[in-house]
Amino acid sequence: MGAFKQAHGGELKDLYLAEHKADEEKLRASDYPSWDLSPRQLCDLDLLLNGAFSPLEGFLGQADYEKVCAEMRLQSGILWPMPVTLDVSEDFAGSISQGDTIALRDAEGVLIATMEVSDIWVADKESEAQRVFGTTDDSHPAVDYLMHKAGPVYLGGKVRGIEPPTFYDFKLLRDTPSELRGRFRKLGWRKVVAFQTRNPLHRGHQELTFRAAREADANLLIQPVVGMTKPGDIDHFTRVRCYEHVLEQYPDQTTTLSLLNLAMRMGGPRETLWHAIIRKNYGCTHFIVGRDHAGPGNDRNGEPFYGPYDAQELYLEYEKELDITMVPFKMMVYVENKAEYLLVDETDPGDTVLDLSGTEFRRRLNEGLDIPEWFSFPKVVEELRRAHPPRHEQGFTVFFTGLSGSGKSTVANALMVKLLEDGSRPVTLLDGDIVRKNLSSELTFSKEHRDLNIQRIGFVASEITKNRGIAICAPIAPYTHTRRLVREMISPLGGFLEVHVSTSIEVCESRDRKGLYAKARAGLIKGFTGIDDPYEVPEKAEIVIDTAELSPDLAAHRILITLEKMGYLR
Ligand code: PPS
Numbered sequence: 001m002g003a004f005k006q007a008h009g010g011e012l013k014d015l016y017l018a019e020h021k022a023d024e025e026k027l028r029a030s031d032y033p034s035w036d037l038s039p040r041q042l043c044d045l046d047l048l049l050n051g052a053f054s055p056l057e058g059f060l061g062q063a064d065y066e067k068v069c070a071e072m073r074l075q076s077g078i079l080w081p082m083p084v085t086l087d088v089s090e091d092f093a094g095s096i097s098q099g100d101t102i103a104l105r106d107a108e109g110v111l112i113a114t115m116e117v118s119d120i121w122v123a124d125k126e127s128e129a130q131r132v133f134g135t136t137d138d139s140h141p142a143v144d145y146l147m148h149k150a151g152p153v154y155l156g157g158k159v160r161g162i163e164p165p166t167f168y169d170f171k172l173l174r175d176t177p178s179e180l181r182g183r184f185r186k187l188g189w190r191k192v193v194a195f196q197t198r199n200p201l202h203r204g205h206q207e208l209t210f211r212a213a214r215e216a217d218a219n220l221l222i223q224p225v226v227g228m229t230k231p232g233d234i235d236h237f238t239r240v241r242c243y244e245h246v247l248e249q250y251p252d253q254t255t256t257l258s259l260l261n262l263a264m265r266m267g268g269p270r271e272t273l274w275h276a277i278i279r280k281n282y283g284c285t286h287f288i289v290g291r292d293h294a295g296p297g298n299d300r301n302g303e304p305f306y307g308p309y310d311a312q313e314l315y316l317e318y319e320k321e322l323d324i325t326m327v328p329f330k331m332m333v334y335v336e337n338k339a340e341y342l343l344v345d346e347t348d349p350g351d352t353v354l355d356l357s358g359t360e361f362r363r364r365l366n367e368g369l370d371i372p373e374w375f376s377f378p379k380v381v382e383e384l385r386r387a388h389p390p391r392h393e394q395g396f397t398v399f400f401t402g403l404s405g406s407g408k409s410t411v412a413n414a415l416m417v418k419l420l421e422d423g424s425r426p427v428t429l430l431d432g433d434i435v436r437k438n439l440s441s442e443l444t445f446s447k448e449h450r451d452l453n454i455q456r457i458g459f460v461a462s463e464i465t466k467n468r469g470i471a472i473c474a475p476i477a478p479y480t481h482t483r484r485l486v487r488e489m490i491s492p493l494g495g496f497l498e499v500h501v502s503t504s505i506e507v508c509e510s511r512d513r514k515g516l517y518a519k520a521r522a523g524l525i526k527g528f529t530g531i532d533d534p535y536e537v538p539e540k541a542e543i544v545i546d547t548a549e550l551s552p553d554l555a556a557h558r559i560l561i562t563l564e565k566m567g568y569l570r
Contacts (some may be wrong), residue, residue: 011179012281013054015113016161026162029111032103033096035088039175042106042165042476043083045113045225046184047278049161050176052260054281058084061119061156069131072270079277079321081270083132084208085123086115086155093120093153104159111162117293119156131297133267133305140305142265162226167261170226170240175258180221181283183256186309191218192277193286193327196227196293198264199241199358200384202376204332206249207341209288212327213254216286220255222247223279224342228263228294232492239389241333258282267305267491273322276315280324289315289372290329305558334374366391391567395425395465398559400474401483401538404516404529405508405553407547408432412474414556422569425470434473445527451482458486463495478535497567499559505530507548 017025037045047053055078064074065083072081086104096102098120099506104113128142129136130570139146175183184192193216193353195209201222213220224243226236240259247257262278265271271294276287293311298304315326331344336352347353356364364371368390371381398415400408409431419427436443439456443449454477461471477483483498490496508530509517527533543562545555561570 006285011054011317012181013047013048013057014178015051015057015159016164017183022535023161025114026111028101028317029103029114029162032101032102032114033092034105034109035086035092036105036107036109036117038149039107040228040263041086042112043261045104045159046165046227047496048084048159049113049164050178052177052262052278052281053084054177056080056084058115058158058372059154059156059409060084062154063119065154065156069128070217072273079273079318081273081277082265083128083269087123087151087347088153088155089151090153091160092151093155096120096155100373102155106165110166111160112165113161117155117157117158119154121154121156122152123150123154125150133265134307135299137305139298139300140266141398142267144219144224144298145265165261173240173257173259174261175282177282180258184219184283185228187219187253187256188556189219191216191286192221192284193199193218193288194221194282195288196221196260196275196279196282197222197224197232198239200234200239200380201246202380203374204334204341206246206377208329208332210254211330211332212286212288215360216325216327218286220250221282222255222257223260223282225264226259227261227264230264234384234387242380245377245383249377264294266294268292268294268296268481269311272311272315276322276324276326283444284324284567286325286327288329291331293329294354323347336374337413339374368392370410378449385537389468391495392424392570393468393470393492394568395470396563396568397461397471397473397490398497398499398563399461399470399477399483399486399490400501401501401541402503402530403478403490403505403508403535404476405511406503407545407552408474408476408501411499411501411547411555411559412472412554414552415559416472416561417471418538418556422498424569425468427470427472428460428464430460430473430475435475445529447479450476450478454479454482454486461486462490462493465490465496467492468552476529476535477528478533478537480538483538495563495566496543497543497559497562498538498546499543500538502537502544503547 048056065085067073067075068083069079072079074080096117098117100117101114102117103111104115105111114243125146126136130147133140133142135143138147194215207219222243243257269387272289279287289312291308293395296305312328319326320450332341333344334354335347336354365384365388400412402408412429412431416427416429435457440453443453457475461473464471487496512518516525518532519525529535543559
């Protein structure tokens, strides 16, 4: 099949062992050192094994890695823009030697592949970040991963597949390159234009992709990434349900959908070439490249990491070698007076052009506001609304912090009762004492244990918030850093409101309801917050309450009003 020639001139790889050989290797593998793959490594391995990363036959060795970082080429000279490396801990690296075979397992311990270790080296991550992503700024998701999550030592070597990773979701929509090529062959599709996406598709995308296919005189493959995308993206379960609705909008027999288990790096231009090679491996002849393809957003100073058309420019330089034609993304807009989508340069001066930015779309979704029909399909909006209900249907956490005896529990109780009276959602109170009794009974008041205690509270509250309930937490939580971690854990899942109960130490001590301050002063309790252990005053609390000045009833009322203003209560 001429149309399915590889960009790299070689064959499509299939790195799985034949069944009987896999069985033998499985037996031997019980003696191999085992590495538990991270989610990103599992995605990489999946695409290595099924041939989507052809011509690679394993994780890059050092010489290939260096050349890929420096020149986007493998030692053989073949174009390969993205390092695909196996990063491990120092401990694990120290336990193996060059020439050893290791077992690569998923999180449940299932043996996915074995790898003959040809290279072991300590990566110069700064240099890698600079050369591959053009920056060492860790607000770039791939740089963040490299610097803060990836292990310090890289292993390279050929992999031998034992068993494909298991997926329980959308099985029928996941294809290996040879399966998808088979589908194209069966359908008689000789030219296929691929569309890569990590976002839900709306009318503009549907118009654009179909137009691209018509212009290329090709069929269309919508191939969204479901492996790992940009942190904060809409989850793939919701997106895939949306894609299925959009698929109904294309004329019959023109378009197909297939999911790609790629772990994106958000590497802009380099990543675009990588995407093209992968699509070539999947049997596509054309690839749509949009504005800011695989863009990571803005850097620390609010500037974009890459120019909007850098990816298209780089593609043009390598298009011949890639051997998959670029279809540059043309900006489409809705022209109200003509009731149709047109390319920007097709509009007339008198036309009324409508636009809805991504940010405005998310705001409308968040606040349950109208989303116009010209922008998206009703079924897509319905799915997105289901997954992202307006704030008054989302969960939230009210996180009290303050000294012992400051009145946290009293106000938290008053708030709980008022919220129960409102009745919009289930309410859980995670008071300091209750948690210490039920979740953290073995913990002391050392810094380490206090942090652990707060992290446990944060975890439970995040689960409650995610499932659209209300969590009220009332620990002392004396450390800024830990409070910030809790905020970061919960904020992406729903509302988060920090309430600093700022009642002074003098007032708390004079109240001394539990007699603990007296004991602390007498040296009978060591490390008591505010006496001989620090309390770091919150700087960013949404509400500050001093119970020496405000009754519990009024304090709870003030919190309710704030929640209302933020949109969490009606
Ligand atoms: S922390 O730091 O957030 O983990 O503390 P927390 O779990 O909220 O503390 C719960 C109650 O423990 C009592 N207690 C102490 N507090 C501070 N320091 C020391 N050393 C200590 N020992 C016991 C104290 O009464 C806390 O209850 P509240 O409700 O805050 O008065």
